[in-house]
Amino acid sequence: MSMGGNSPLTGEAWQPDLFSGSISWGHAWDTRLKIVSLLVFVFSVVALNNLYTLLISWFLVTVAIVTVKIRFSLLFKRIKGVLPFLVFIYVGLILGRGSEHLVDSLYLGGVVSLKALASIMATYLLLGTASIEQVLKGLSSLRVPSVVTAVLFLSYRYLFMFGDIFHDTRRALAARGFNHVFGRKALKVYGEICGALFVKALDRSEIVMQSMEARGFNGSGSFYSSLDTDIQINDVLKTVLVILLVTMLFWLDRSVFA
Amino acid sequence: MKAIKIKNLRFSYDGSELNSFALDGLNLELDAGKKIVFLGANGSGKTTLMYHFNGLHLPQEGELEVLGKPVNKNTLRDIRKKVGMVFENPDNQLISTTVYDDVAFGLRNYNGEEKDIKKRVPYILRKVQAEDLSEKSPYNLSWGQKKRVALAGVLVMEPELLVLDEPFSGLDPEVTEQLLWLLNQINREGKTVVVTAHNVDLAYHWADEVVVLSQGKVINQGTPDILNRYEDMKKASLDIPILAKIFNASPYSPKTPGEARSIINNLMEGDKN
Numbered sequence: 001m002s003m004g005g006n007s008p009l010t011g012e013a014w015q016p017d018l019f020s021g022s023i024s025w026g027h028a029w030d031t032r033l034k035i036v037s038l039l040v041f042v043f044s045v046v047a048l049n050n051l052y053t054l055l056i057s058w059f060l061v062t063v064a065i066v067t068v069k070i071r072f073s074l075l076f077k078r079i080k081g082v083l084p085f086l087v088f089i090y091v092g093l094i095l096g097r098g099s100e101h102l103v104d105s106l107y108l109g110g111v112v113s114l115k116a117l118a119s120i121m122a123t124y125l126l127l128g129t130a131s132i133e134q135v136l137k138g139l140s141s142l143r144v145p146s147v148v149t150a151v152l153f154l155s156y157r158y159l160f161m162f163g164d165i166f167h168d169t170r171r172a173l174a175a176r177g178f179n180h181v182f183g184r185k186a187l188k189v190y191g192e193i194c195g196a197l198f199v200k201a202l203d204r205s206e207i208v209m210q211s212m213e214a215r216g217f218n219g220s221g222s223f224y225s226s227l228d229t230d231i232q233i234n235d236v237l238k239t240v241l242v243i244l245l246v247t248m249l250f251w252l253d254r255s256v257f258a
Numbered sequence: 259m260k261a262i263k264i265k266n267l268r269f270s271y272d273g274s275e276l277n278s279f280a281l282d283g284l285n286l287e288l289d290a291g292k293k294i295v296f297l298g299a300n301g302s303g304k305t306t307l308m309y310h311f312n313g314l315h316l317p318q319e320g321e322l323e324v325l326g327k328p329v330n331k332n333t334l335r336d337i338r339k340k341v342g343m344v345f346e347n348p349d350n351q352l353i354s355t356t357v358y359d360d361v362a363f364g365l366r367n368y369n370g371e372e373k374d375i376k377k378r379v380p381y382i383l384r385k386v387q388a389e390d391l392s393e394k395s396p397y398n399l400s401w402g403q404k405k406r407v408a409l410a411g412v413l414v415m416e417p418e419l420l421v422l423d424e425p426f427s428g429l430d431p432e433v434t435e436q437l438l439w440l441l442n443q444i445n446r447e448g449k450t451v452v453v454t455a456h457n458v459d460l461a462y463h464w465a466d467e468v469v470v471l472s473q474g475k476v477i478n479q480g481t482p483d484i485l486n487r488y489e490d491m492k493k494a495s496l497d498i499p500i501l502a503k504i505f506n507a508s509p510y511s512p513k514t515p516g517e518a519r520s521i522i523n524n525l526m527e528g529d530k531n
Binding site: 131132133136157160164204207208210211212213214215216217218223224225228 | 338
């Protein structure tokens with residue numbers, strides 16, 4: 001379920017649960033077990049050391065994403081935000097360790113990058129196959145403290161609120177003839193916009209908070225009920241499969257490629 | 259029973275006397291079970307006062323009693339359960355991903371049973387004529403629909419006092435009429451309805467009682483007929499109702515265009531005869 005009704009955030013790249021209404025094995029998987037499987041997978045991937053096992057884990061996630069019918073172009077749009085950080089890591093490693101360790105640095109950079117990519121893509125697998133509402137309900141069912149789900153949800157909402165304000169500001173600037181060029185004058189305007197955006201978003205979030213308080217919110221209530229669907233044998237089998245794959249990855253990492 | 263009792267209420271946003279007070283020594287008593295409209299120009303203190311009724315602002319000076327209870331930190335939770343507050347901009351109030359969850363939000367904050375929530379939410383959505391929106395995202399609705407859903411989110415808690423800040427802003431005449439009809443229904447159930455507005459014509463024909471504010475003070479309070487007092491209205495930077503203007507210095511004081519029409523028709527009939 002998207003929250004960006006009339007904002008620029010209605011753009012596909014901003015809607016993590018855009019494909020949550022499709023039909024696939026991933027969509028049919030119980031959200032609670034999907035969250036558990038994702039956590040097991042991500043923590044395991046982070047613990048892997050070998051480039052080849054990480055390549056296999058990345059390949060497995062890629063196959064999963066293809067089979068749950070999430071568009072690759074859209075996935076790329078989402079992960080491209082992380083790519084500059086990976087480039088920074090590479091550059092930092094190469095420059096920091098000198099040319100004599102170039103191969104080692106490239107290997108290490110590859111390990112870090114694959115860990116990041118596989119984890120992000122796995123997370124996207126969850127968010128792409130369940131609505132935000134389902135994920136939050138799933139977290140509530142897993143007895144995650146309501147304050148954690150509240151923080152997650154409010155962060156998600158803040159993103160859209162910020163986007164709305166950004167959109168309005170951009171439109172107001174365009175209406176008064178501001179064209180997006182670089183230069184001393186334009187930079188001054190950009191600086192002022194950033195300040196105004198921050199203040200406006202802060203103001204708005206305070207009003208939102210007041211409206212929540214007006215309906216009795218004190219940080220302890222939950223936003224969502226727990227999931228009321230039953231866990232099926234298929235859901236358990238999918239989770240068991242993930243655990244088996246993770247065990248296999250560990251065996252490869254620690255024994256075969258060690 | 260008094261719905262609201264205010265004695266020398268003062269409030270300033272920075273908590274000091276350096277700047278002007280948003281509410282400046284306000285005194286007021288309002289009966290329960292009525293439709294009350296607060297009128298005033300921008301910055302007159304209407305919204306600040308509404309925030310006090312729900313305990314979003316606590317009195318800095320003076321006393322405030324809502325539904326027989328003093329508004330302070332100890333009574334907040336109880337006050338907020340009994341006083342429903344609908345904000346001017348529904349986008350600030352709608353927070354969940356579906357209309358259903360948004361309406362259920364308040365009930366869940368008061369540990370409502372899911373079984374009960376499942377009954378009450380559809381009932382309230384039906385009441386505000388929004389039952390078909392239940393599974394939709396509140397962010398993709400029209401302004402009027404958003405206002406109805408925001409109202410449902412408050413009504414579901416069955417408040418004794420309903421406070422609406424500028425509920426008619428941005429609504430077309432048809433949706434305004436629908437909302438007025440709904441507020442009448444709620445009032446008929448014995449609930450006190452408090453509304454802020456700029457529209458003196460609306461207050462003139464709809465309210466049981468009006469309160470005119472200016473610069474954080476009560477200029478006048480009483481039945482809608484007090485809106486005929488030109489000097490008071492001028493002091494509050496408001497105009498007198500159009501019907502009051504037309505029938506000024508006549509023995510008639512129609513409140514609605516319908517009443518005015520029938521008076522004119524009667525007068526014309528009289529002339530013919």
